[in-house]
Amino acid sequence: MANDASTVFDLVILGGGSGGYAAALRGAQLGLDVALIEKDKLGGTCLHRGCIPTKALLHAGELADQAREGAEFGVKTTLEGIDMAGVHKYKDGVVSGLYKGLQGLVASRKITYVTGEGRLSSATSVDVDGQRYEGRHILLATGSVPKSLPGLEIDGDRVISSDHALVLDRVPKSAVVLGGGVIGVEFASAWKSFGTDVTIVEALPHLVPAEDEGSSKLLERAFRKRGINFSLGSRFSGVEYTDNGVKVSLENGKTFEAELLLVAVGRGPVSQGLGYEEAGVAMDRGFVLVDEYMQTNVPTISAVGDLVPTLQLAHVGFAEGMLVAERLAGQKTVPIDYDGVPRVTYCHPEVASVGITEAKAKELYGSDKVVTLKYNLAGNGRSKILKTAGEIKLVQVRDGAVVGVHMVGDRMGEQVGEAQLIYNWEALPAEVAQLVHAHPTQNEALGEAHLALAGKPLHSHD
């Protein structure tokens, strides 16, 4: 469709990241006339600066670890070194292949794709470079960018964000990672695999603090074993430049010197100066507020993805974007159960979960109504073959459904698919126990955990 002044689109989308492009693809599929406005690259953070490139780095790191550890499997390997240019070539190849595919997909759905910086000019229009795009509905999907702390300047050289870390041309000799959340531990893990001496600084008492405490403790144990250092429970107080890098100080008086500091303290919404306030959109600390159908207080405006205060995950953006498109196309939609969204941290070992933590379950149902079961991966043949340690923890409401699945171990992210069916279909342990799981797989560990919870443990003790 041409962007002449008389065109009124069904949906004008500002931002072509996971949330925005998912809404565009689904909307077009349902027959809506869609305009998608993106100032940088289609695919946004996830494809270019997030999920995909980090997982490529982590995979290269896994290969480095395997090369070092070949002798443990009777295979004669040594790690000669990391060729960072080669790692980037591999990573960029993955990204560019997916980018091309996505561009083709958007073109094939007859979406009007607009390159340029957009600004909301009214409740039903977005301006880009002097051109107005009118829509019966507007979707705000401008995403997020790395945050810092007050007084901590990210200079892109010695004090860097994840954006810089992804294009670093060398393996740093040493690094302090500020923030022990998902992004921080993933970089710490990849760098350690490449040979960096890493220290993570986390103000809260545990790494990956949003996870079940049991998972955090298992990850901490595994990181300790890998020689990844971390300091928990004390806040950052300052950083100064040294001759060779940085010196990071904490409120408890500890200091750490390293070649660089990666700031991974979270991501803030991109909403300043984009006309949102002027259009009357309700916001809180930069996040756009929405109801459970992703609608803002302005009836013609919706918002999705990292811009709204829900889980900052690409698949959450996809789901929210699709929900908006379906609602606008007149389909029946149901709100997203955010507890039912799978979460994976792709460090070595991986942390994967769905549902609620043991602590949250106790808060909701009362301590006496919550049952937990831990299945140690030491009893799982496939995990033993891979030489990975870890655990699956189930949280059940007594005599009821499984409300939380928490897993730690290499490749356990691949098991979260079944775990999410168990949670979202409110499965009883006995129902899962009835399903036959393939042997020897890591997936079998989920089956075994449910056998045990149903009172008939096979490869675990009563």
Ligand SMILES: Cc1cc2nc3c(=O)[nH]c(=O)nc-3n(C[C@H](O)[C@H](O)[C@H](O)COP(=O)(O)OP(=O)(O)OC[C@H]3O[C@@H](n4cnc5c(N)ncnc54)[C@H](O)[C@@H]3O)c2cc1C
């Ligand atoms: C290092 C890292 C690793 C991650 N790993 C994972 C992972 O493994 N799994 C996972 O699920 N999630 C992961 N995430 C999170 C995931 O990337 C985000 O949740 C997701 O990208 C959010 O999508 P979005 O569409 O809301 O925003 P974004 O992807 O940020 O897209 C917003 C888009 O809007 C554009 N834009 C902004 N302002 C304007 C404007 N004025 N005009 C035009 N365009 C504009 C931007 O250029 C951008 O392309 C990771 C994030 C990071 C940083």
